[in-house]
Structures are given as structure tokens and as C-alpha cells.
Amino acid sequence: MHAIAALDARPVDDPLALQDIEVPDPSGRDTDLLIRVEAVSVNPTDVQRRSRVKAGGPPKILGFDGAGTVVGLGSAVEGFSIGDEVWWSGDASRAGANADLQAVDHRIVSRRPASITFADAASLPLTAITAWEGMFERMRINREDSGTILMVGGAGGVGSILIQLAKQLTALRVIATASRDETAAWCRRLGADAVADHRDLEASVSALAPDGLEYVFSSYTPGNIEAYGNLLRPFGQIVSIDGGDLDLLPLFPKSIGFHWEYMFARSRYETWDMGEQGRMLAEVADLVDTGAVVPTATVHIDDFSAAGIREAHRLVESGTVIGKVVVHR
Known part of the structure; x- marks a missing residue:
């Protein structure tokens, strides 16, 4: 599959700071959903993690906010079906959402708000x-x-x-x-x-x-x-x-x-209450669909490639962005 990865720590203006690569499709766990990623947002944690990538190590696929469609189910998954449109903030210890496909534990996923686009949905989970x-x-x-x-x-x-x-x-x-x-x-x-x-x-x-x-x-x-x-x-x-x-x-x-507050603690340590994050997202989805909460995306980049993700990183690094920057297909 296609993915966007950091291979070493480079300034964001360097064209090689993030690169388009081909990697094997994710091999999911029994508790995972396999999700086709339609949109992501870039957070300060993406910028920080890109700056710490060591040359010579494995490619680092970032991206910790996503919205997409379920295309595969692990044997222990409950409450989801193929074709469900979902949103999530992933696990910082695993490959992220800057790729065609991402494997995500179903307990930290919920159905996305039906009233907004994939791109706007990706602005909210983390x-x-x-x-x-x-x-x-x-x-x-x-x-x-x-x-x-x-x-x-x-x-x-x-x-x-x-x-x-x-x-x-x-x-x-x-x-x-x-x-x-x-x-x-x-x-x-x-x-x-x-x-x-x-x-x-x-x-x-x-x-x-x-x-x-x-x-x-x-x-x-x-x-x-x-x-x-x-x-x-x-x-x-x-x-x-x-x-x-x-x-x-x-x-x-x-x-x-x-x-x-570190929202990746639950997924990192697979705490007994990991499912609370899925429940939170489901309640926020309801608030969005009733109009009580609005998406926070202010910049939409229609370029799901290294160039598009790099531009999102540049904007986040600038410190001048209001709300969130999203990148979508």
C-alpha cells in the first residue's frame, strides 16, 4: 500500500522530510479493525515525532487522527461491520493514519458523525x-x-x-x-x-x-x-x-x-478501560450530529501525499493556525 513516512529528522521545508513509500498492508490483531483512511489531521505530536526520527531506522508512518471506512475485521471485534464509516485517534506505538490502510483496535474507534465530511471528522478525535x-x-x-x-x-x-x-x-x-x-x-x-x-x-x-x-x-x-x-x-x-x-x-x-493528560496512555498500555475512548467518540459524534459541537478544521488540503502532509506539518509548525489542518483524498 501507499504510505507517507519520515525516514530521518529533516526540516519541514526539505522535500525529503516526508516521503511517499510503498509498504506491506498492515497485519492486524484479533481486536483490530482494518480501515481505509479517507482523511487525517496533523497535530503537534506529529511534528514532534517527525523531529525525533533517526536515520537508518524503519520508516515512521505518522498520523493520529483519522476518518475512513472499515474494510476488515479481527476475530475478536464486536460492534462493527465491513463498510462502517468510522473515526479514531490511534495508538502512538503503532503505524499511523498517513497511509492507505491502518489497523486500529476497535475499542478506540466509533462510527463517525454522519452529518459532516470525512475531512471535517478527522479534525476532532485526538x-x-x-x-x-x-x-x-x-x-x-x-x-x-x-x-x-x-x-x-x-x-x-x-x-x-x-x-x-x-x-x-x-x-x-x-x-x-x-x-x-x-x-x-x-x-x-x-x-x-x-x-x-x-x-x-x-x-x-x-x-x-x-x-x-x-x-x-x-x-x-x-x-x-x-x-x-x-x-x-x-x-x-x-x-x-x-x-x-x-x-x-x-x-x-x-x-x-x-x-x-496523555490520551495515548490507554492504547499504549492496553488498559482495562480502553473502550472508554470509543464511548467518548460516540458521544461526541452525537453532539456533532445534533449541531451542539462543530468541527474545528479551518484548513483543508486535498492532497493525500507526502507533499500534502508536509504542507500540513509546515502550517502546524508555524504556530499560526486556528483550529486544525486536515488532509484528505
């Missing part, structure tokens, strides 16, 4: 799962909880869906951060109650929430821990999705909880 797990599992937010959540990086992929899920599924007030007129307008359009300027984070958020925050969902954590400690009320909660070498001591006096 970010929706990240937002869902971060809010409802890491911070243990209940759907009746009130208070204020700060989404740092509101116009990014995760921010764009978290704003929507928080407004649809909780009673929280949502403050998003942005720094440009167009990104601030995007956050408001998705439902943010207020927008703060992350270039002057503490002062800007304090003006909007003088009594403090209950929750912070952080896409830009290094350098912000002290500000979060000042902004959060006692016993507040933080979820970080970007890692880094962090000094958490400023959180200690208020007994603030700090959590990592």
Missing part, C-alpha cells in the same frame, strides 16, 4: 479525547459543577473542542486565552464566555475572574506555573498536555492539584 479525559477524568469535573475554567491556548486544536464540550456538558464559565483579534473571535464563536490575552496572562485573567479560577487546562505550561498558582483558588485543579521541566512548588500553599 483533541476531543484529550479535552474529555482532561476535564472529566483528570480534574473530575461533574456536569453540574459551576465555577470558572481557563483554557490556555483557546484557538488551538484542543482549545477549540474543549470550549465547546465545556459549554455543552458542564455549567462552567469558560475563559479562553488568545492574542490576536481573529483567534479571540474564533474562541467567542465556539462559546467562550470571555477571552484573556495570554501575553499578559495573570493581569488579563485576574481582570476577568477577580475571585479566582477553579480549573486551568494548559496547552502552554512551562513558565506559567507561578501565574496559575496565583490565579487559582485553594484546591484548584490544573491539567497540562505539553509536558516540560516544571517547578510545581508555587502550587503547594493552596493545595492545587496538577495532572498530566
Whole structure:
């Protein structure tokens, strides 16, 4: 089959940063669906992983958001049939979706929203799962909880869906951060109650929430821990999705909880509750089909080749994209 792969770590402007190659069709496990990929999106994790590929190793097929059609079923698969149109965010330890075919464990897959295209569907799985797990599992937010959540990086992929899920599924007030007129307008359009300027984070958020925050969902954590400690009320909660070498001591006096969110943990370790991700995606699909949640794709590239994927990587690396970049057939 045709696939797009990184063979070594090269700058995105190098034509060989990603290459069209031919590889054998995936050999699936008993629990796998074999899916013909129709569309993918590019996330920061794709860019990061491309930058770490070592020359001389096996080709690295990236892509962790997909939408496509089921063409094969493992012997232990339940709930799916050939021809089902599905969406998923895959397993970071296996070959990704930048290929004609991908083998994906059926427990982390659901039927895609019927009301949108494959391309728009591919914009949501990874970010929706990240937002869902971060809010409802890491911070243990209940759907009746009130208070204020700060989404740092509101116009990014995760921010764009978290704003929507928080407004649809909780009673929280949502403050998003942005720094440009167009990104601030995007956050408001998705439902943010207020927008703060992350270039002057503490002062800007304090003006909007003088009594403090209950929750912070952080896409830009290094350098912000002290500000979060000042902004959060006692016993507040933080979820970080970007890692880094962090000094958490400023959180200690208020007994603030700090959590990592890594949505590939379930598939990487084949946890007993892997199927929760399929359930999350099914609920998000329902929200999309009722119009409560909208896709977050803002750039569509009609070129499922190394050139198209490379352009998507270039855009994501630029740091200027609102929402998500998708590549489709």
C-alpha cells in the first residue's frame, strides 16, 4: 500500500522530510479493525515525532487522527461491520493514519458523525479525547459543577473542542486565552464566555475572574506555573498536555492539584478501560450530529501525499493556525 513516512529528522521545508513509500498492508490483531483512511489531521505530536526520527531506522508512518471506512475485521471485534464509516485517534506505538490502510483496535474507534465530511471528522478525535479525559477524568469535573475554567491556548486544536464540550456538558464559565483579534473571535464563536490575552496572562485573567479560577487546562505550561498558582483558588485543579521541566512548588500553599493528560496512555498500555475512548467518540459524534459541537478544521488540503502532509506539518509548525489542518483524498 501507499504510505507517507519520515525516514530521518529533516526540516519541514526539505522535500525529503516526508516521503511517499510503498509498504506491506498492515497485519492486524484479533481486536483490530482494518480501515481505509479517507482523511487525517496533523497535530503537534506529529511534528514532534517527525523531529525525533533517526536515520537508518524503519520508516515512521505518522498520523493520529483519522476518518475512513472499515474494510476488515479481527476475530475478536464486536460492534462493527465491513463498510462502517468510522473515526479514531490511534495508538502512538503503532503505524499511523498517513497511509492507505491502518489497523486500529476497535475499542478506540466509533462510527463517525454522519452529518459532516470525512475531512471535517478527522479534525476532532485526538483533541476531543484529550479535552474529555482532561476535564472529566483528570480534574473530575461533574456536569453540574459551576465555577470558572481557563483554557490556555483557546484557538488551538484542543482549545477549540474543549470550549465547546465545556459549554455543552458542564455549567462552567469558560475563559479562553488568545492574542490576536481573529483567534479571540474564533474562541467567542465556539462559546467562550470571555477571552484573556495570554501575553499578559495573570493581569488579563485576574481582570476577568477577580475571585479566582477553579480549573486551568494548559496547552502552554512551562513558565506559567507561578501565574496559575496565583490565579487559582485553594484546591484548584490544573491539567497540562505539553509536558516540560516544571517547578510545581508555587502550587503547594493552596493545595492545587496538577495532572498530566496523555490520551495515548490507554492504547499504549492496553488498559482495562480502553473502550472508554470509543464511548467518548460516540458521544461526541452525537453532539456533532445534533449541531451542539462543530468541527474545528479551518484548513483543508486535498492532497493525500507526502507533499500534502508536509504542507500540513509546515502550517502546524508555524504556530499560526486556528483550529486544525486536515488532509484528505
